[in-house]
Amino acid sequence: MKNIFSKISYISIIISLLASSSVLADGPVVKGTNVLGFGLGMANRYYGYSGFSPGVKINYEVALWQAGPGVVTLGGTFGYTFQSYRNYIIGNGYNYSWHNFIIAARSAWHHNWGVDKLDTYAGVSAGVRFNIYNDDGDPINNPNYNTVYPHFGGFVGACYYFKPAIGVFGEVGYDINFVTIGLNLNFGGR
Numbered sequence: 001m002k003n004i005f006s007k008i009s010y011i012s013i014i015i016s017l018l019a020s021s022s023v024l025a026d027g028p029v030v031k032g033t034n035v036l037g038f039g040l041g042m043a044n045r046y047y048g049y050s051g052f053s054p055g056v057k058i059n060y061e062v063a064l065w066q067a068g069p070g071v072v073t074l075g076g077t078f079g080y081t082f083q084s085y086r087n088y089i090i091g092n093g094y095n096y097s098w099h100n101f102i103i104a105a106r107s108a109w110h111h112n113w114g115v116d117k118l119d120t121y122a123g124v125s126a127g128v129r130f131n132i133y134n135d136d137g138d139p140i141n142n143p144n145y146n147t148v149y150p151h152f153g154g155f156v157g158a159c160y161y162f163k164p165a166i167g168v169f170g171e172v173g174y175d176i177n178f179v180t181i182g183l184n185l186n187f188g189g190r
Helices: 002-022
Strands: 034-043 054-067 070-087 094-111 118-135 145-163 166-174 177-187
Touching: 034 070, 034 166, 054 094, 054 177, 070 118, 094 145, 145 177
Parallel strands: none
Antiparallel strands: 034 054, 034 177, 054 070, 070 094, 094 118, 118 145, 145 166, 166 177
């Protein structure tokens, strides 16, 4: 009996927190908002090599549905990553590289937690990754190839709008980049 009351109390606290935060939910991203983002960061290392690999991404999202105290966006993302490896011990420097182009759908849940000009979000992406592999160390076998892989990602981020339509964002997760910083342009927000 004591366990049932504690579960009811816990559920009541969660419901009341969500209900009270819905009053504060009108942040920079509301239903009808369009967000265009440009970011640069440390790319996902698809091949396990360490070191910094640059990654660029462009996101576009439209806030379509009210979901509790926040809003759900749907859109797309395009990204490019580059990785290379050079071995100076073999001959004139054995060199190979990977270029990845990612096109994916993207959806996130946005909420500002009552902080003016702040947008926090968490979401997922799914699409395809086009890989171009170049190997100049083996001219006889010519192991250069192009392949297509599925892409699935997850991310969390925050954007602070220092102007009504311009904000800076940071994002982390297992997506095109592990870490991204960039600029968001907000069309139609408050």
